[in-house]
Amino acid sequence: MRHIANRDQDQAWNGYEGTFWAANQDRWDGVNGGFDEPLLAAAAITGGDRVLDIGCGAGRTTRLAARRAGAGRALGLDLSAPMLGRARESARSEGIGNVTFEQADIQVHPFGTGTFDVAISRFGVMFFADPVAAFANIGRALRPGGRIAFVCTARADRNEWLQAIRGLGDLLPVDGLGTSANPGMFSLADPETVRDVLSRAGYEAIGTTPVEAYGTWGRDASDAAAFLLDSGPGRHLLSRAGEDDRARARQRLVDLLRPHEREGALQLRSAALLVTARRPG
Template identity: 65%
Template sequence: MQQIVNSEQAQAWNGYEGRHWARNQERWDAVNEGFDQPLLDAAALTPGDSVLDIGCGAGATTRLAARRATDGHATGVDLSGPMLERAEASARAERLDNVTFEQGDAQVHPLAGRGFDVAISRYGVMFFADPVAAFTNIGRGLRPGGRLAFICAADAEQNEWLQALAELRDHLPIGEFGATGGPGMFSLADPARVREVLTPAGFADIAVEHTEAAGRWGQGAQDAADFLLDSGPGRHLLGQVDAEAGARARHALVELLRSHEDTEGVVRLRSSAWLVTAVRP
């Protein structure tokens, strides 16, 4: 792995968080897959494209891009060793020979001059310690006229899974959600901030479009609650209270999620995002 400057995120995604996402790849893909087609359509992939997937995680979007770029190639870059191991295993199982994965920090990973036609990301660009430096580096990896398309989280209040957690304030030490002051899920939730980052990074024709998708969180309220509380944020919150308070929080979440079960008992929660596109002149 190349030099790492985003050390806090590297520690998280090579620790419990990364192992959790790798272990639950299919479940997280079910949560976020509603954004795949809008993202790939916005990227306007062609069969011969060379594609860079930033923050590719367990590689779902990288592999989808590789299937569209049948005569080209897709390269996924991520900090997380556990998630990349899962990505490589999935690519082998699907017999994709036009996809590779690299472990690295997009702020400093050697991308310059590699001539990618397009860079994509599904929820992988909100965690940079220095977002301008990261997008500048990504831009240097694109050919002139190369395209950028990514999905990032919109307002916390419009994400039902987060609002479900917020309802547990009587049981868990939940602070303010949606902070935009540093690396984190909502660091690009303000479209003005997106432009403040991409413009000095050298991108033009910046467009920010709102999009939503209802993700599958579990088969039944109990399953969905267990999955949500086993994630990094949920585990962090439960770790700050005793077992009794944790049990009350889990029960409250199960009862809340019952209203989100569909006719087949599947819990679906709406996520709100920005679909951002831009061009490297």
Template identity: 60%
Template sequence: MHPVVNTEQAQAWNGYEGDHWADHHDRWNAVNGGFDEPLFTAAAIGPRDHVLDIGCGAGRTTRLAARQAAGGRALGIDLSAPMLDRARTEAAGEGLANAAFVQGDAQVHPFAPAAFDVAVSRFATMFFGDPVAAFANIRGALRPGGRLAFVCMGDPGRNDWLRVLTALGEHLPVPPPPTPGDPGMFSLAEPGRVREVLAGAGYADIGATAVEAPMHWGRDAADAARFLLGSGPAHHLLAGADRATARRAEDTLTAALRPHAGPAGVRLRGAALVVTAVAP
């Protein structure tokens, strides 16, 4: 693997978090897939484009990009070895010879200069250790006039999954709700902050549009609760809990999810920003 500066994220995504996402990649795609259409509409990938997928995870978005750029290519980069193993397996299974993957830190990875027409990302750019440096490095990988399009978490107050998780505060030390700009998942949730970062990284024609989509968390409330409790943040909260406390937390979360269950399963509103910019 090439040099890494975002060591905290590298540790997380090469540990439990990365294994969980790799093992449950189909479920995570069901959670986040509602944002694929606005992302790829914004990216406007052409049939011969060379596409860079930043924080590609298990490769769903890289495979979508490779299909749109059938006469070009798509390269996915991620910190996570277990997710990249899954990404390569899935791409090979779909016969996508124009999709490739590399393990690396997008902030410092030595991309070939001006090698890509488009850079995309689905819910990964929020975790950059130094976002200005990372986006500047990605800009160097884009040809002049190349496009950047990504989806990042939006207004925390409009993400219903976050509100549902607060029910766990009855039993577990749940941190206070995040505010836009806080480090981590909501670091780019405020459009003004996004514009500041991208302008600082040398981009032009910056846009940030709020979008919402349903996120599918499970077939019923109990299934969704188990899945949520197995994901990284909740898993860490449960690490210090005894069995009885963990059971009460699961029961409470199941009850909180029940109003959101329907014939199509448990769906919670997700709020994001679709961000676009151009490399001058």
């Protein structure tokens, strides 16, 4: 039986949210793929490395890491069974043999001590119920001197998708979006919070660098608005509004996104922190 500490997130990612992400993984990779190269460059994966991908979702970054590891290997861990199913299917279709995936709560998963050389994550570390405990557990899984590199959501005012959603404030209850509540998408948005958490979890040489990338959210404003409002957070907001306000919110979001259409795609800027640290030793 899996040991789960973060039961709310386990329920979400094995319910609608996980199913939606798994079904739309190509689109999510289009949204977040601009952060892949900065993340992997910071991780400095070399041939023979043992790589842990934290909150790997449908496994795009795990597979990229496995290719860089060569004779090494990559393990992707996530709570979401639907997304892991998609990850395994993609690895098989791409013929990547040095990658595996496991369903687990990283905060309490019984890793072997010193099992990995490097840990990575693309937007998979903001939802821990106890982030200090989770990062300490990851640290124990790293060899002495092992490193971690991850990207986490930052700067609410620089994330254009969030600014568009906030433009619906008179129609939908958007006040809680973009706050630093833990667990939550912006729980590690403040560099000082990141440094405090990682320091308390036992890491050293902690670095935080702001990074931004444009992602493709849809073919046009209408397509992107539907995608945003059908995602877990959008669906939750719509469920708390009346029918007339829901219809008005959908149309207004299309109007707010229209200026971001370019060359047959709807592109929005996302802001993140690129974080690096090392286990002592």
